[in-house]
Amino acid sequence: MAQAQAESISLKISDGSSMGAFLARPESAGSHPGILVFQEAYGVNHHIREVTMRLAREGYIALAPELFHRTAPGFEGSYGDFQAVMPHIRALTDAGLEADVRAAHDAVAAQPGIETGKIACIGFCMGGRVSFLADSVLPVAAAISYYGGGIAPSQMGPGLLGRAARLHAPILMFWGGLDKHIGPDQHRAVVDALRAAGKPYVNVEFSGADHGFNCDERASYNATAAKQAWALSLDFLKACLGR
Numbered sequence: 001m002a003q004a005q006a007e008s009i010s011l012k013i014s015d016g017s018s019m020g021a022f023l024a025r026p027e028s029a030g031s032h033p034g035i036l037v038f039q040e041a042y043g044v045n046h047h048i049r050e051v052t053m054r055l056a057r058e059g060y061i062a063l064a065p066e067l068f069h070r071t072a073p074g075f076e077g078s079y080g081d082f083q084a085v086m087p088h089i090r091a092l093t094d095a096g097l098e099a100d101v102r103a104a105h106d107a108v109a110a111q112p113g114i115e116t117g118k119i120a121c122i123g124f125c126m127g128g129r130v131s132f133l134a135d136s137v138l139p140v141a142a143a144i145s146y147y148g149g150g151i152a153p154s155q156m157g158p159g160l161l162g163r164a165a166r167l168h169a170p171i172l173m174f175w176g177g178l179d180k181h182i183g184p185d186q187h188r189a190v191v192d193a194l195r196a197a198g199k200p201y202v203n204v205e206f207s208g209a210d211h212g213f214n215c216d217e218r219a220s221y222n223a224t225a226a227k228q229a230w231a232l233s234l235d236f237l238k239a240c241l242g243r
Contacts, residue, residue, distance in 0.1 A: 001057045001058065002026040002027060002028045002056075002057050002058070002059055003026070003027040003028070003057070004024050004025060004026055004027060004053055004056035004057045005024070005025060005027055005056075006022060006023065006024040006025075006049070006052070006053060006056070007022075007023055008020060008021070008022055008023070009021050009023050009107070011065065011103045011104065011107050012103065013069075013099050013100060013103050014099045014102070014103070015096065015099055017069060017070055018069065019065055019066055019067075019069040019100060019103060019104075020044075020065075020066040020069060020073055020074060021044075021063050021064060021065040021066060021104065021107065022044050022048075022049050022052055022063070022064040022066075023061075023062070023063045023107075023111075024049075024052045024053050024055070024056035024061075024062045024063075025056055025061045025062070025111070025113075026056055026057070026059055026060070026061070028059075029113075030113065031113050031114070031115045032059055032060060032061050032113055032114065032115060033059070033060055033061070033114075033115045033118035033119065033120070033141075033237075033241045033243060034060060034061040034062070034063070034108035034109070034111065034114050034115070034118065034119040034120070035055055035060045035061070035062045035063075035108075035119065035120045035121065035122060035237070036062075036063055036064075036065070036101065036104050036105060036108065036119070036120070036121040036122070036131075036134065036140075037051055037052045037055065037062055037063065037064040037121075037122055037123070037127075038064070038065070038067065038101075038121065038122065038123030038124070038126075038127030038128070038130040038131050038134070039064060039065075039066070039067055039123075039124070039126065039127045040124045040125040040126055040127060040212070040215070041077065041082070041085045041088075041089055041125055041126040042076065042077040042078070042079060042085060043066065043068060043072075043074075043075040043076040043077055043085075044064045044065075044066050044076070045076040045077070046076075046217065047215050047216070047217050048064050048124070048127075049064065051064075051122075051124075052064045055122075058234060059243075060120075060237075061108055061111050061113070061114055063104055063107060063108050065100055065101075065103070065104040067092065067097065067100055067126075067127075067130065068088040068091075068092075069100075070091065070096065071087065071088045071091045072088050075088060079215075079217060079218050079219075089126065094133060094160075097130055097133055098133070098137050101121075101130065101133065101134040101137065101138060102137065102138065105119060105134075105138045105140075115241075117139075117141065118141055118241045118242070118243075119138075119139075119140055119141060120140055120141055120142040120143065120144070120169070120237055120240065120241060121134045121135065121138070121140050121142075121143050121144070122143070122144040122145075122146070122233065123144070123145055123146065123148065124146040124147070124212075124214060124215070125146070125147055125148070125149065125211070125212060126148075126149065126150070127146075127148075128145035128146050128147055128148020128149070128151070128173075129145070129148040129149060129150040129151050129160065130148075131143050131144060131145045131148065131171075132145055132148055132151045132160055132163070132167075132171065133160055133163065135167045135168055135169055135171055136160070136163035136166040136167055136168070137166075138168065139168055140168055140169045141169050141240050141241050142169050142170055142171075142172070142236060142237055142240035142241060143167070143169050143170070143171040143172070144171070144172045144173075144174075144233050144236065144237075145171060145172070145173045145174070146174045146214055146229065147174060147175055147176055147179060147182060147211050147212065147213070148173065148182075149181055149182045149186075149211075151186070151190050152185075152186035152187075152189035152190050152193075153189070154182075154186065159189075161189060161190065161193040164193040164194050164196070164197040164199060165197040165199070167194075167197070167199045169240065170199075170200040170201060170202070170236075170240055171194070171199070171200075171201050171202075172201070172202045172204070172232065172233065172236045173187075173190065173201065173202070173203050173204065174204050174205075174206070174214075174229050174232075175187050175203075175204070175205045175206070176205075176206055176209040176210045176211050176212075176213050176220075176222075176225070177205050177206060177207035177208065177209060178207075178208065178209060178210040178211075179209075179210055179211040180211070181211050182211065187203070187205065190203075191203050202232075202236065204229070204232065206222065206225040206228070206229070208222065208224075208225070209222040209225035210222070213225045213226055213229075214226045214229060214230075
């Protein structure tokens with residue numbers, strides 16, 4: 001596994017705002033694929049930075065944009081206080097997120113040593129939804145969504161299923177079978193939309209895992225599911241990016 005280095009950068013967004021981002025890249029020379037890492041509702045925190053570093057050590061130029069930059073630049077919430085993150089979630093718009101993911105993609109595509117046409121995206125929780133959205137607007141080669149709430153219609157909004165026909169790349173989706181926030185009806189709705197649109201997908205449910213199972217800083221962490229999902233994620237990326 002490669003060594004990696006990281007830095008914080010600032011990106012200009014088309015609406016005139018500025019967005020912070022955590023950029024990690026392998027220290028090894030040569031060309032590398034890229035990946036966008038979309039945050040949980042708790043910000044680009046220690047967990048998301050560590051995921052970004054893990055991907056850089058796997059050989060990716062990885063960038064995690066701060067999607068709450070319009071309301072709370074640098075925000076890092078507490079896993080025990082979901083109410084504190086709600087105002088920032090409610091302030092997000094799909095139009096704003098489209099501008100954000102485009103700027104993030106442009107930033108990775110402009111990195112020295114990037115392999116042209118080999119940029120993917122991955123997201124967790126709220127970021128799982130953003131990964132689906134990004135797949136619909138960016139020329140990514142692969143997309144991964146971990147327990148992405150809000151892709152299917154829910155009490156939070158109308159969802160993104162109308163974008164299924166616009167997806168550019170295969171998508172890998174993970175769900176927790178014990179997740180009370182995103183139930184089986186939502187899993188089925190997403191799969192049905194992708195199947196109807198004729199889009200390639202992989203759908204994985206860990207029956208004994210809950211929402212947030214990948215994060216070892218949450219009470220819902222499931223080490224077995226996290227390990228298996230990570231291995232599947234790396235294999236999926238390699239297959240889609242031709243590495």
